[in-house]
Amino acid sequence: MPVYLDHAATTPLSAEALAALTRELARTGNPSSLHGSGRRARRSVEDARETVAAAAGAHPSEVIFTSGGTESDNLAVKGLYWSRVGENPARRRILCSAVEHHAVLDTVEWLERHEGAEVTWLSVDADGVLDLAALQAELSREPDTIALVTVMWANNEVGTIQPIGRIVELAHAAGVPVHSDAVQAFGSLPVDFKASGLDAMSISGHKIGGPVGVGALLLGRAVKLTPVQHGGGQERDVRSGTLDTASIAAFAAAAEKVTATLGTESARIAALRDRLIAGVHELIPEAVLRGAPGNGRLPGNAHFTFPGCEGDSLLFLLDLAGVESSTGSACTAGVPRPSHVLLAMGLDEDTARGAQRFTLGHASVEADVDALLAALPDAYARARQAGMAGRESSIQTAGTIARHAQAGS
Amino acid sequence: MSGGVDSAVAAARAVEAGHDVVGVHLALSRMPGTLRTGSRGCCTIEDSRDAWRACDVLGIPYYVWDFSERFKEDVVQDFIDEYAAGRTPNPCMRCNERIKFAALLEKAIALGFDAVCTGHYAKVIEDADGNRELHRAADWAKDQSYVLGVLTHEQLKHSMFPLADTPSKAEVRAEAERRGLSVANKPDSHDICFIPDGDTAGWLAEKIDMATGDIVDETGRKVGEHPGANAFTVGQRRGLKLGTPAADGKPRFVLEIRPKENKVVVGPEALLAIDEIRGIKVSWAGLPIAEVVTGEEFECHAQVRAHGDPVPATARMEPAADNGGSQLVVRLATPLRGVAPGQTVVLYQGSRVLGQATIDAARSLQRAEL
Numbered sequence: 057m058p059v060y061l062d063h064a065a066t067t068p069l070s071a072e073a074l075a076a077l078t079r080e081l082a083r084t085g086n087p088s089s090l091h092g093s094g095r096r097a098r099r100s101v102e103d104a105r106e107t108v109a110a111a112a113g114a115h116p117s118e119v120i121f122t123s124g125g126t127e128s129d130n131l132a133v134k135g136l137y138w139s140r141v142g143e144n145p146a147r148r149r150i151l152c153s154a155v156e157h158h159a160v161l162d163t164v165e166w167l168e169r170h171e172g173a174e175v176t177w178l179s180v181d182a183d184g185v186l187d188l189a190a191l192q193a194e195l196s197r198e199p200d201t202i203a204l205v206t207v208m209w210a211n212n213e214v215g216t217i218q219p220i221g222r223i224v225e226l227a228h229a230a231g232v233p234v235h236s237d238a239v240q241a242f243g244s245l246p247v248d249f250k251a252s253g254l255d256a257m258s259i260s261g262h263k264i265g266g267p268v269g270v271g272a273l274l275l276g277r278a279v280k281l282t283p284v285q286h287g288g289g290q291e292r293d294v295r296s297g298t299l300d301t302a303s304i305a306a307f308a309a310a311a312e313k314v315t316a317t318l319g320t321e322s323a324r325i326a327a328l329r330d331r332l333i334a335g336v337h338e339l340i341p342e343a344v345l346r347g348a349p350g351n352g353r354l355p356g357n358a359h360f361t362f363p364g365c366e367g368d369s370l371l372f373l374l375d376l377a378g379v380e381s382s383t384g385s386a387c388t389a390g391v392p393r394p395s396h397v398l399l400a401m402g403l404d405e406d407t408a409r410g411a412q413r414f415t416l417g418h419a420s421v422e423a424d425v426d427a428l429l430a431a432l433p434d435a436y437a438r439a440r441q442a443g444m445a446g447r448e449s450s451i452q453t454a455g456t457i458a459r460h461a462q463a464g465s
Numbered sequence: 466m467s468g469g470v471d472s473a474v475a476a477a478r479a480v481e482a483g484h485d486v487v488g489v490h491l492a493l494s495r496m497p498g499t500l501r502t503g504s505r506g507c508c509t510i511e512d513s514r515d516a517w518r519a520c521d522v523l524g525i526p527y528y529v530w531d532f533s534e535r536f537k538e539d540v541v542q543d544f545i546d547e548y549a550a551g552r553t554p555n556p557c558m559r560c561n562e563r564i565k566f567a568a569l570l571e572k573a574i575a576l577g578f579d580a581v582c583t584g585h586y587a588k589v590i591e592d593a594d595g596n597r598e599l600h601r602a603a604d605w606a607k608d609q610s611y612v613l614g615v616l617t618h619e620q621l622k623h624s625m626f627p628l629a630d631t632p633s634k635a636e637v638r639a640e641a642e643r644r645g646l647s648v649a650n651k652p653d654s655h656d657i658c659f660i661p662d663g664d665t666a667g668w669l670a671e672k673i674d675m676a677t678g679d680i681v682d683e684t685g686r687k688v689g690e691h692p693g694a695n696a697f698t699v700g701q702r703r704g705l706k707l708g709t710p711a712a713d714g715k716p717r718f719v720l721e722i723r724p725k726e727n728k729v730v731v732g733p734e735a736l737l738a739i740d741e742i743r744g745i746k747v748s749w750a751g752l753p754i755a756e757v758v759t760g761e762e763f764e765c766h767a768q769v770r771a772h773g774d775p776v777p778a779t780a781r782m783e784p785a786a787d788n789g790g791s792q793l794v795v796r797l798a799t800p801l802r803g804v805a806p807g808q809t810v811v812l813y814q815g816s817r818v819l820g821q822a823t824i825d826a827a828r829s830l831q832r833a834e835l
Contacts, residue, residue, distance in 0.1 A: 368528060369576060372487070372528060372576065373576065373577075375526065376577075391492040391529050391531050391533075392531060438575065438576055438577060439576070441575040442572045442575035442576045451566070451574075451619055451620060451623075452617045452618070453562050453566075453567050453615075453617055453620065453748075454562050454615045454617060454748035454821070455562060455746070457617065457746075457747075457748050458745070458746040458748075461790050461791075
């Protein structure tokens with residue numbers, strides 16, 4: 057069995073979620089139907105809604121089930137933008153952190169290209185923490201022209217936690233609603249929607265032990281949102297489409313499990329993470345931890361740049377040694393690109409290319425960290441060698457022969 | 466793995482032979498097109514997905530390695546520079562020389578691999594002492610040994626061509642079908658991969674400064690004007706738009722391009738026949754044969770195009786007149802038409818590839834007597 061250190065990509069289905077999923081999949085019934093089968097399905101969905109609401113610190117009517125984090129982000133950002141512009145056509149500014157997941161980043165860029173949005177990318181410091189002064193400066197400049205602020209709760213690549221409470225305070229003082237992508241935070245940190253004051257918040261099922269293909273947007277009861285997907289009027293008329301009873305029930309089971317054990321699990325996982333970080337620093341002193349230190353980052357996230365390495369070489373060599381990790385960033389047609397998060401934190405492209413993310417989850421144990429630390433030195437040495445492959449080929453080619461002959465004559 | 470059928474089947478055969486195989490797709494452009502159009506081009510997202518799918522079917526890992534910077538410098542820029550200097554380069558050969566069997570191989574060796582395995586139709590065999598030789602593939606119609614003629618002894622040591630003995634392309638497609646590889650019926654790629662619409666002259670015109678100049682005949686007499694010398698290739702007949710007809714009324718062909726004088730030389734077809742080639746940047750595919758080392762003349766066949774017929778020739782290494790280096794002199798028993806500086810001459814003995822040189826000068830005996 058390979059050692060799985062990519063829990064931020066997806067994490068194994070919890071036993072509770074699997075039981076709920078298989079139970080519900082065997083049943084028939086559309087939760088919108090009025091007959092017995094429909095009533096039974098609706099009962100499951102509404103139970104799940106209350107469970108997810110309790111887990112996320114929200115009221116049940118604030119839970120809008122979606123197909124996952126990406127849909128929740130699209131719905132929140134586009135829906136808020138359109139609704140705010142609809143109320144006042146002058147509100148076209150979106151304030152967005154420079155380190156967002158592509159589900160937010162690309163949505164915002166799309167609104168900029170097609171819907172007349174004016175985007176301000178809010179800068180972050182070297183740890184990836186949002187610059188509150190920059191946010192304040194933008195908010196005080198014609199606040200009436202701002203449609204929304206969107207800042208993630210915790211970063212998916214480097215694990216840095218954002219000061220969501222302060223961000224909401226500042227934005228609300230200026231009368232601007234705030235959305236946060238809490239896909240990585242929910243299930244790893246205490247996340248309380250009501251206490252946060254957020255207007256909208258995205259969460260996902262498969263990052264917390266639920267199935268892929270289900271998530272939710274938590275949406276304040278007073279917040280007006282223009283629907284993106286039209287149809288039967290489900291979910292407050294904001295997100296039409298037949299509800300996926302089985303996935304929703306499984307998502308709720310996972311959410312219940314993960315929040316019940318959050319305190320002990322996050323402490324256990326953070327201890328593993330700290331051992332992993334200390335181990336990497338001891339073996340490879342030149343590796344640099346990226347993101348905020350200690351409690352400033354997600355308990356399960358350890359992210360490094362390894363100088364002179366290409367992230368995908370390291371990934372390949374670790375995979376070969378049975379350790380599964382990630383470079384942390386998206387790629388274009390499989391072509392590894394330097395992470396926009398690391399660039400926003402001030403790294404140059406070459407340094408950013410050496411990124412490797414190790415993420416722990418509820419299934420992680422000491423032996424996983426040991427296996428990584430055993431495999432890493434060799435993988436690092438080889439990846440460095442491959443990364444050093446210089447401009448002039450060390451392999452003899454027709455070109456090098458000709459150049460040497462010329463140099464010799 | 467390009468995403469085509471040949472490399473997919475080559476990978477399948479390597480897996481079946483018991484090797485630890487990892488599929489690598491080369492990203493040669495930072496701006497890949499999304500979908501393939503017709504049979505042109507490569508490196509589109511669709512090609513990348515096809516290669517990935519093949520790897521998944523074979524149960525092997527798949528990676529995309531980005532060599533776009535090196536490709537731009539070593540292949541694309543070289544292509545432009547060569548044309549700008551009035552020569553006719555072969556970019557596929559440059560790619561094999563500098564990217565597939567150099568940059569890629571170098572990274573692979575550093576990562577712990579032993580060899581680069583490709584879907585080329587060519588054969589590597591070992592002599593009694595274990596030295597590697599490059600040979601034509603069993604199917605001479607598909608043979609690609611010409612574009613691999615640039616590989617050195619060291620490169621051959623790390624090369625694997627599992628399609629060597631395949632009787633035909635149809636066989637490869639049938640095998641892909643049998644193995645459940647979805648690329649079985651994908652059309653062959655053609656042309657130069659970085660010129661997506663196949664319009665080389667149009668593509669070059671955007672990259673090279675063209676200036677109008679004179680078209681002269683073989684005696685130096687002006688017979689017309691051209692919009693830019695670099696748009697012409699040796700052997701070309703069409704599109705010359707000559708104002709002054711030839712004395713004998715017969716069609717005229719491009720004999721030579723002189724970039725420094727911005728002149729295009731035209732003349733009768735007979736003067737296109739090349740009898741002697743001088744080649745520089747010589748390399749030997751494996752160990753050089755004895756005559757190369759001793760400087761003696763040897764019998765061989767010469768081929769100047771990927772899909773051209775080889776002609777009987779004699780060749781020898783001679784000291785170069787100017788710089789104290791050496792050059793390859795090839796005397797063609799059967800004269801060849803349309804030989805241009807910049808092209809590669811590959812020498813064969815039977816099925817064996819001896820080596821190659823970049824053509825520096827092509828001489829017509831009849832023209833020399835003028």
